Amino acid sequence: MRMHLIQKLELFPDHRVTQMLFKEVKNAAELKKSAMEGKINGALINPTMLVDPFQVLVAANKAVHLEKVEKMKTRTLYSEIIFNLSPTNNISDAFKRFGISDGDDSVLIVMVDSKDESQDVSDIAARVEGRQVPVEELSSLSDHTKIKKLYKVTPQEEKCGSLLDAVVCRMATKDVMTGLLPAPLLFFGHSLNVPFCPLEQFKC
Amino acid sequence: MARENNMAVPEFLREAELLKQGAEARVYRAEFLGRPTIVKERFPKRYRHPALDEKLTHRRTVQEVRAILRCRRAGISAPVVYFVDYTCHCIFLEEIVGSSTVRDYIASAQQSDSCKELKLQRLAERVGQVLAKMHDEDVIHGDLTTSNMLLRPSPEGGESDLVLIDFGLSYISALPEDKGVDLYVLEKAFLSTHPNTEELFEKLLKSYKASSKKSSAVIKKLDEVRLRGRKRSMVG
Amino acid sequence: MTVVIGFEGSANKIGIGIIRDGEVLSNPRRTYITPPGQGFLPSDTARHHRAFILTVLKEALEQAGLKPADIDCVAYTKGPGMGAPLVTVALVARTVAQLWGKPLLGVNHCIGHIEMGRLITKANNPTVLYVSGGNTQVIAYSERRYRIFGETIDIAVGNCLDRFARVIKISNDPSPGYNIEQMAKKGSQYVELPYTVKGMDVSFSGILSYIEDAAHKMLSSGQCTAEDLCFSLQETLFSMLVEITERAMAHCGSQEVLIVGGVGCNLRLQEMMGVMCKERGAKLFATDERFCIDNGAMIAQAGWEMFRSGQVTELEDSWITQRYRTDEVEVTWRD
Numbered sequence: 001m002r003m004h005l006i007q008k009l010e011l012f013p014d015h016r017v018t019q020m021l022f023k024e025v026k027n028a029a030e031l032k033k034s035a036m037e038g039k040i041n042g043a044l045i046n047p048t049m050l051v052d053p054f055q056v057l058v059a060a061n062k063a064v065h066l067e068k069v070e071k072m073k074t075r076t077l078y079s080e081i082i083f084n085l086s087p088t089n090n091i092s093d094a095f096k097r098f099g100i101s102d103g104d105d106s107v108l109i110v111m112v113d114s115k116d117e118s119q120d121v122s123d124i125a126a127r128v129e130g131r132q133v134p135v136e137e138l139s140s141l142s143d144h145t146k147i148k149k150l151y152k153v154t155p156q157e158e159k160c161g162s163l164l165d166a167v168v169c170r171m172a173t174k175d176v177m178t179g180l181l182p183a184p185l186l187f188f189g190h191s192l193n194v195p196f197c198p199l200e201q202f203k204c
Numbered sequence: 205m206a207r208e209n210n211m212a213v214p215e216f217l218r219e220a221e222l223l224k225q226g227a228e229a230r231v232y233r234a235e236f237l238g239r240p241t242i243v244k245e246r247f248p249k250r251y252r253h254p255a256l257d258e259k260l261t262h263r264r265t266v267q268e269v270r271a272i273l274r275c276r277r278a279g280i281s282a283p284v285v286y287f288v289d290y291t292c293h294c295i296f297l298e299e300i301v302g303s304s305t306v307r308d309y310i311a312s313a314q315q316s317d318s319c320k321e322l323k324l325q326r327l328a329e330r331v332g333q334v335l336a337k338m339h340d341e342d343v344i345h346g347d348l349t350t351s352n353m354l355l356r357p358s359p360e361g362g363e364s365d366l367v368l369i370d371f372g373l374s375y376i377s378a379l380p381e382d383k384g385v386d387l388y389v390l391e392k393a394f395l396s397t398h399p400n401t402e403e404l405f406e407k408l409l410k411s412y413k414a415s416s417k418k419s420s421a422v423i424k425k426l427d428e429v430r431l432r433g434r435k436r437s438m439v440g
Numbered sequence: 441m442t443v444v445i446g447f448e449g450s451a452n453k454i455g456i457g458i459i460r461d462g463e464v465l466s467n468p469r470r471t472y473i474t475p476p477g478q479g480f481l482p483s484d485t486a487r488h489h490r491a492f493i494l495t496v497l498k499e500a501l502e503q504a505g506l507k508p509a510d511i512d513c514v515a516y517t518k519g520p521g522m523g524a525p526l527v528t529v530a531l532v533a534r535t536v537a538q539l540w541g542k543p544l545l546g547v548n549h550c551i552g553h554i555e556m557g558r559l560i561t562k563a564n565n566p567t568v569l570y571v572s573g574g575n576t577q578v579i580a581y582s583e584r585r586y587r588i589f590g591e592t593i594d595i596a597v598g599n600c601l602d603r604f605a606r607v608i609k610i611s612n613d614p615s616p617g618y619n620i621e622q623m624a625k626k627g628s629q630y631v632e633l634p635y636t637v638k639g640m641d642v643s644f645s646g647i648l649s650y651i652e653d654a655a656h657k658m659l660s661s662g663q664c665t666a667e668d669l670c671f672s673l674q675e676t677l678f679s680m681l682v683e684i685t686e687r688a689m690a691h692c693g694s695q696e697v698l699i700v701g702g703v704g705c706n707l708r709l710q711e712m713m714g715v716m717c718k719e720r721g722a723k724l725f726a727t728d729e730r731f732c733i734d735n736g737a738m739i740a741q742a743g744w745e746m747f748r749s750g751q752v753t754e755l756e757d758s759w760i761t762q763r764y765r766t767d768e769v770e771v772t773w774r775d
Contacts, residue, residue, distance in 0.1 A: 010236055011212045057237040061287060069210045069291055156279030160365070165284045165298070166276070172285040172296075173273050176266045225720070227687040251715040252679040255630050347639045349691070373637060385593060389639035396587045397691075429593060 004121065005053050005135040009061050012068075014115040017060045019053050021138055022107050025130035029102035034127065035078075042111040042124055043078035044100045048143040049085070049150070051164045053135050056110055058168050059084035064112065081110055087151045087170045097150060106130075106141055210291045217245060217294075228264070228372065236286060236296050244268075246293040246372075264372040265293045271343050271374035272297075278341040280334055281356070281367040300356050300367050306331065307350035310398050328404050332411025334366050335390075339383045340416055346373030348390035350397055380418070384425025387412070391426075444513045444747060445500065446740025447493075449529035450521025450549050451573060452480045454489040456500040457737025458511075459744050462559055466503035467730065467737040468496050476609045479602065486524035493532050500736065508540040513752070515743025518546030519764035520574065526760040534758055543752040545743045546759075549734075550575060550766040553700040554586060555745055556738035561725035567694040569685045569713070570766075572701035572734075573598035576681070578640060578688045579766055581774060586766045589688040590640030597677055598703045600644040604673055607652050608659070608666050615733075620670045621706050627671025629664050635676055640687050642680045647673070678709045682716050689722065698725040705732035749773040 005019040025031075034040045050056065063080035066072045072080045074091060086094035100107050109124060125132065144163060147153070153166045170177070220234035220243060232243040246261045248254075265288065275282045284298035309327065313320045331353065338345065345352070345368065352370040377383075387409070394405050409426075413419040441461055448455045448469075455469030472488035474480050501508070516533035519526060530546075537544045554568050568579040568586070576597045578590035595603075598617060605616030610623070634650050636643040651673060658664050664672075685697060697717055699710060710726045717724040731738065749772040 007238060010234070011216050054237065054239070058286060061237060065210075065212065065287075065289065068212065154277055154279070157277050159279050160276060160281040161284060168286060169273055169276060169284045172287055173269045175288070175290075176269055177273060225690075227683065227690045249679075249683075249716070250719065251682050251712040253630050253675045255632070256635070256675060256679060259632070260635065349639070351691070373639065385638055385641075388593070389641055392588070392590075392641075393639065393691075396582075396589055399583055432593065 003132050003134055007057055009057075009064060011061060012064050012114075015064055016113050017057055018111045018113070018121055019056055019135045020109045020111075020121070020125060021047060021133050021135045021141075022109070022128045022130040023105070023133050023137075023141075025105050025107050025128060027129040028100050028104040028107065031107065031127065032100050032102060040109075040124060040127065041078075042109045043081045045082060045085070045098055045108040045110060046100050046104060047106050047108040047138055047141045049098050049147060050108060050138055051142050051144075051147060051167055053138060054164060055085065055167055055171070056081070056108070058171055060110060060112055062172070077112060078110070081112075084171060087167075087174055089174065108135070108138065210289070213243075213245075213289050213292050213294050217243060228261075233299065239286070240299040240301055241286060242283065242297045242299045244295045244297065261293050262290065265290060265295060267374050268295060268371040270376075271345070271371035274341060274343050274376070275338060275368060275371075278337060278343075280338055280341070281365050282371070283367065283369060300354050300369075303354040303356045303367065305351050306353040306355060306366075307397060309355055310350060310401070310404075314398070324404055325407055328408040329411040330363075330366050332408040332413075333415045334368065335387070335408075336412045336414075336416035336419065338368070339386070339422065340418065342376050342378045344375050344377050344382045344386050345371060346375065346386065346389075347371075348386060349393040380421035380425045381429075383418075383422040384429050387422065387426050388429045391430075442512050442744060442748060443506065443510055444515055444545075444740045444744040445511050446547070446552070446736045446738065446743055447514070447516040447529045447533040448549070448552070448734055448736045448739045449489045449493070449525045450517045450519065451525065451734060452485050452488070453734040454492050454496055454525075454529065455734060455736035456493075456496045457735055457740045458500055458504040458506065459737055459740040461744075462741075464737045465506065466500045467735050468499040468503065469733075469735050470496060471614065473613050476611050477606050478612070479606065482522045482524040485522060486528045489525050489528045493529065496736075497532070497536070508536070508542075511540060511542055513545055513743060513747045514540070514542050515545040515547050515739050515747075516758075517549045517552070517739055518753075518759070519761035520549060521760075521762060523760070523762050526762070530758065530760045534755065538755070543747070544755065544758050545746055545751065546753040546757070547739045547742045547746065548764055548766065548769045549739070550577070550579075550764075551586065551769055551771075552738035552742040554579065554698070554766075555742040556731050556735075557698045557700040557725065557727055559741050560727045560731050561698060563696050563698045563723075563725040565694070566696035566698035566725060567685060567689050567692060568698045568700060569681060569704070570701045571597050571681060571699065571703035571709070573602060573703075575701060576642065576644075577766060578684050580688060580692045580694060581771065582692075584771050584774070586769070586771060588765070588767050589691065590642070590684040593638065593641050593643050594645040595648065597642075597644060597681065598701070600648050600677065601673070601703065603648055604651055604655075604669075607655055608669070610666075610670075615702070617703055617706065620674065621708060623667045624670040624674045624708065627665065627667035627669070629668040629671075630675065631658070631664050631668055631672040633672055633676045635680060637680050637683055640684045640691070642684055644677065647676060674706070674708055678706075678712050681709065682712050685713065686716050686720070689720065695720070695722045696725065697722060700727070700732060702733045705729040745773040 009015045059081045062084045074080045082098045083094045085098045220232035223231045230245045272282045287296040354367040355364040357364045443460045452472040457467035458465040470492045514537040570577045576592040579586045602616045634646045
């Protein structure tokens with residue numbers, strides 16, 4: 001079985017997302033420190049908060065998109081991936097829950113490579129003191145109770161779809177759910193010039 | 205700015221399969237992150253003023269996404285949102301694989317005669333229940349038609365799942381008036397699309413009444429709106 | 441050959457037209473114009489129609505070069521419309537039908553617009569946008585009815601325009617809608633207004649009350665001009681109309697649009713509808729003010745179709761009704 005999971009981003013054909021999963025990790029604190037110092041070109045994610053590798057792909061695709069349109073909320077593509085996994089717009093909260101912590105014994109590493117920047121996967125893998133396992137084993141690490149609580153997944157919602165559906169849907173829509181709308185878009189040079197917005201009162 | 209340097213989605217859609225060009229959006233089928241996906245692209249409508257167009261398009265994209273999540277949270281099936289691009293107004297949604305519209309289902313059931321009464325009645329009841337649940341969550345769909353409801357076959361071979369789609373005109377409101385108009389819009393679309401289904405629609409309403417906690421005020425408003433319809437044609 | 445004379449007077453126009461097998465022989469009319477800031481009241485309108493109807497009738501016959509004996513059928517507007525004017529016109533129609541010994545036919549006003557539009561434009565099976573002072577409907581034909589797919593859930597678009605004209609005292613001569621259209625051409629600033637589309641239905645009352653409230657404030661503060669308001673109102677209302685028309689077309693799989701009714705002669709509306717049609721590869725059909733605005737020939741034309749398909753209205757059934765929905769009429773003359 002292949003250890004790495006590689007997926008091309010269809011929207012950005014020259015970008016590929018690589019995921020690697022490690023168990024029995026001994027040096028989480030060191031890895032975290034290296035990542036924060038920018039020595040690791042990848043996102044280190046706490047796998048217990050992940051339901052499925054698809055969740056990471058959704059976060060990575062959104063991060064690459066926001067990087068292209070210059071609308072990232074964090075400083076780097078990798079921090080943006082971690083932020084995108086979170087159901088809220090609180091950045092430090094996102095890192096606390098989805099980034100790795102010093103005592104963690106498992107880690108999912110996500111790398112995005114493009115034409116301009118190809119990644120040396122083995123170099124990063126070599127830094128981990130742990131056992132690499134197939135990414136599919138992610139499901140055995142997920143803490144469903146914690147995930148449901150964090151994403152506020154209701155029992156009735158699970159009747160109309162999977163936990164992954166619920167999680168992904170929240171990740172994809174969080175910009176407009178918490179009152180934080182994307183910055184107003186330019187109106188092709190026209191200005192609206194109204195003191196108040198009547199559309200707010202009337203539904204259209 | 206953002207629009208110019210973001211050509212990723214338009215280029216992606218050039219290769220995608222165009223399913224239909226609706227009144228305000230093009231609907232494509234494509235593979236996205238390895239999954240079968242529907243992309244709904246709200247393209248600019250050149251007949252309207254650019255400022256109005258941008259405002260409406262953005263608003264509807266946001267409304268659609270919000271309503272879907274709100275419905276799903278309440279246990280009402282609606283497609284999962286995978287990704288939203290607010291710069292080119294595209295929503296990437298789960299494809300409801302193997303589904304058919306309620307419109308087609310009714311039309312084909314009317315053609316065949318084997319236990320069609322029972323099948324249609326059961327369907328009308330289900331639609332009534334789902335709409336009641338949606339209104340109890342204060343979601344107003346805004347464009348209820350039988351084309352905007354899908355039937356997804358259940359994997360276990362049991363009763364298929366009713367999935368609501370096309371929430372572009374939706375909004376949140378607790379007012380019985382808004383819910384009444386929502387039903388009125390459906391009633392007209394239903395009866396004009398499916399001739400001679402007055403009884404079937406009554407079944408739907410009966411089931412709505414039985415399922416919704418707040419139905420009496422809504423039905424009262426529905427009656428009022430219908431009456432307004434008749435009064436309206438006073439002046440030629 | 442079948443010759444039908446049509447009497448129309450459901451609102452503030454009194455018109456009489458004569459049609460001979462698709463040919464408009466005459467179509468004279470008079471309009472009751474009120475001072476700026478005032479709408480037309482039923483009793484005053486009926487008085488106007490009473491004063492002019494015989495003159496118009498004489499003109500119609502003279503211009504057509506016909507004698508009463510040449511007429512085969514007398515059609516009149518049965519409804520919908522304002523009671524008093526409808527009664528006045530129906531009374532004259534009944535009288536001449538008896539004097540001339542001709543059959544009567546009560547015609548639905550909206551059907552008159554549709555059939556006249558089809559005759560003039562040669563549109564075959566269009567999605568119809570019917571927009572006037574009293575009606576806003578998106579109609580498509582199916583199984584012997586003109587079915588209403590979308591409509592206003594409160595006031596008509598023409599009513600909204602007329603009442604806006606009253607608010608800022610725009611002249612009613614020749615019509616408030618025409619004057620708004622001319623002023624809108626000089627407007628440039630787009631002022632955002634409420635926009636209310638619900639499925640294939642629209643609502644205009646929110647826009648009207650918003651603009652009634654805000655117009656004077658915006659004008660006196662110099663924030664925008666009356667021309668800007670006319671422009672913005674038209675842009676908003678017409679966008680809504682084009683949107684629901686397009687939605688109905690997508691719903692019915694239709695590739696033709698016909699615009700009828702008084703608001704239908706607005707060139708900006710026609711232009712916007714044209715852009716939409718072009719984008720969909722559809723065809724737009726519209727008429728000018730001779731046939732868009734209420735007239736007698738449209739009643740004659742619908743009457744001609746009905747008469748040819750075997751319908752007549754007995755004298756005792758020749759009443760009028762203020763409420764008469766387009767989809768109540770069984771269309772016996774189309775497949």
